Amino acid sequence: MEDRYPAEGFEAYLNALESATPTMRAIGITDYCVTASYERVKAAKDAGRLKQCDLLFPNVELRLEIGTVKGHFVNIHLLVSPEDPGHVEELNRFLRHLKFSTADDEYSCTPDDLMKLGKRMDRSITDNAAALRAGVTQFKVSRSGLQAAFRSMEWARDNIIVAVSGNADGTSGVREAADRAVRQEIEKFAQVIFASSPKQRDFWLGLGPAATPQEIQDDYGALKPCLWGCDAHEMSLVGKPAEDRLCWIKGKATFDGLRQACIDPDRACVGPNPPAWSSESQTISHIEILDAPWARTPAIGLNPGLVTIIGARGSGKTALADMIAAGCDAYVEDEERPSFLERAGEHLKNAKVSVHWLSGE
Structure with a gap:
């Protein structure tokens, strides 16, 4: 929702992606509630840009109707396979299933409805782009509504990996609020945890002192890979995550490689260099x-x-x-x-x- 990119900075953005060191073989393009940014970058790649990128995929970020003690809402991400030629249309069909209700109306997670929501919440807005930003800020989906949407659509279950932030804007904030049952259900629903600390990775692999692998599986359904990205809200940070916390996955840069990391989470690692898998x-x-x-x-x-x-x-x-x-x-x-x-x-x-x-x- 908040970014500090220049209005005409798309070419510079592509250049930053292409010149990042080390080379980014897999790139997830984050959009809040919509797919516009991903579609624009995909069109550029289809036209010959980002040749070094083997996997470009949508990362749709949503906010749950669950607050944290610091006044945030839990962020949840939909990592979407680009293998289906119609994946953008199918993803938007899935997003239409997600609803946000006010006292007297209901809004779907579509650009048109998000603009209507933005204008309803701030009647001084007349510009559609500003209305979309305002609507995205207000739109929140319930955990039960998101799970129901997955149950109702086979394509979503086959092509979307759910990730949740493990930091203050995610389940860590819920943990601080001492709502253990809610936090546990969110993390059980997610297949991936967005976290960069070695302590978090050890926990989700069952290697830390807090829980054994079997206890993690019993409480959360499975062991979970910890992934990370630059989360750049300005040009200077593109491809440059804080503290050089780069994300490495052992496998080919395909969405199946990401799926495999969910099955075998030890394949994912965050750090300045890839781990030495063998001598x-x-x-x-x-x-x-x-x-x-x-x-x-x-x-x-x-x-x-x-x-x-x-x-x-x-x-x-x-x-x-x-x-x-x-x-x-x-x-x-x-x-x-x-x-x-x-x-x-x-x-x-x-x-x-x-x-x-x-x-x-």
């Missing part, structure tokens, strides 16, 4: 197939966290695994199940495999 001297960076003119991609890079090779039948999964094994002097012949190297032996001739490790060896 560099024990992690392969890439392999090279030498003296093999038949190899279309003789140099093959491997992700540091690679644990399995998947692909269509005949795509070369076994061949790659065999070559890695051969390069590591771990290849073992099996007469009952001949490997790729055995079956293709007559064609390999003098081909060799060179393995390169992250340590530089």
Whole structure:
């Protein structure tokens, strides 16, 4: 709701996203109650901008009708998969299910209704943009209403991840208000906690002194990943979260990677650098197939966290695994199940495999 971006600063905003260090592979565009900012950035990406970004997705921020002791309302976020070509239309259809009632009227979470709400609350407003801002400030959704909207729409359940702030503008503020039951129900409904402190992460992984993993699952339904972003309300902060608290997720920069972090929350980490998932001297960076003119991609890079090779039948999964094994002097012949190297032996001739490790060896 509050931002200090210049009125004509969209180009500068895109430049800031593109020049951020380290490169942002996944970017969530935050809008309060609407999708306008996301649609604008998506159009720019479709036109060729943000080439380094593999995942651009909407992050719709809402406020619950639940106050905190500091006078805020609990912020809740809808992280939306962009995989469906019609995701913007479906998201807006979902938002229309969300209602805010006054003494004599009811408003949906749509731009038109939000503008009407803004003008009703401040009759001096005539400008639609100002009315939208005022309406967004007033619009709050009930927890039961949000949950009912999810129950009524299969698309939302399949394509939206719910995140809640764990800070003063979220459930931490409710905790201070000593309303434990309400706080617990909100956190149980959420799949992600927006928090950046190691203490919070340890709690939601069941690693802290307050609760075991089983107790977290019993009380909150599941262990939860802690994610974070820059939450920039001005240009100078784009891509620059406070205290270098960058968000890292082990996996490919896809929405499925985000879903996987909800299943295995230890994959998410907040800090200035990505965690060392394994020793560099024990992690392969890439392999090279030498003296093999038949190899279309003789140099093959491997992700540091690679644990399995998947692909269509005949795509070369076994061949790659065999070559890695051969390069590591771990290849073992099996007469009952001949490997790729055995079956293709007559064609390999003098081909060799060179393995390169992250340590530089």
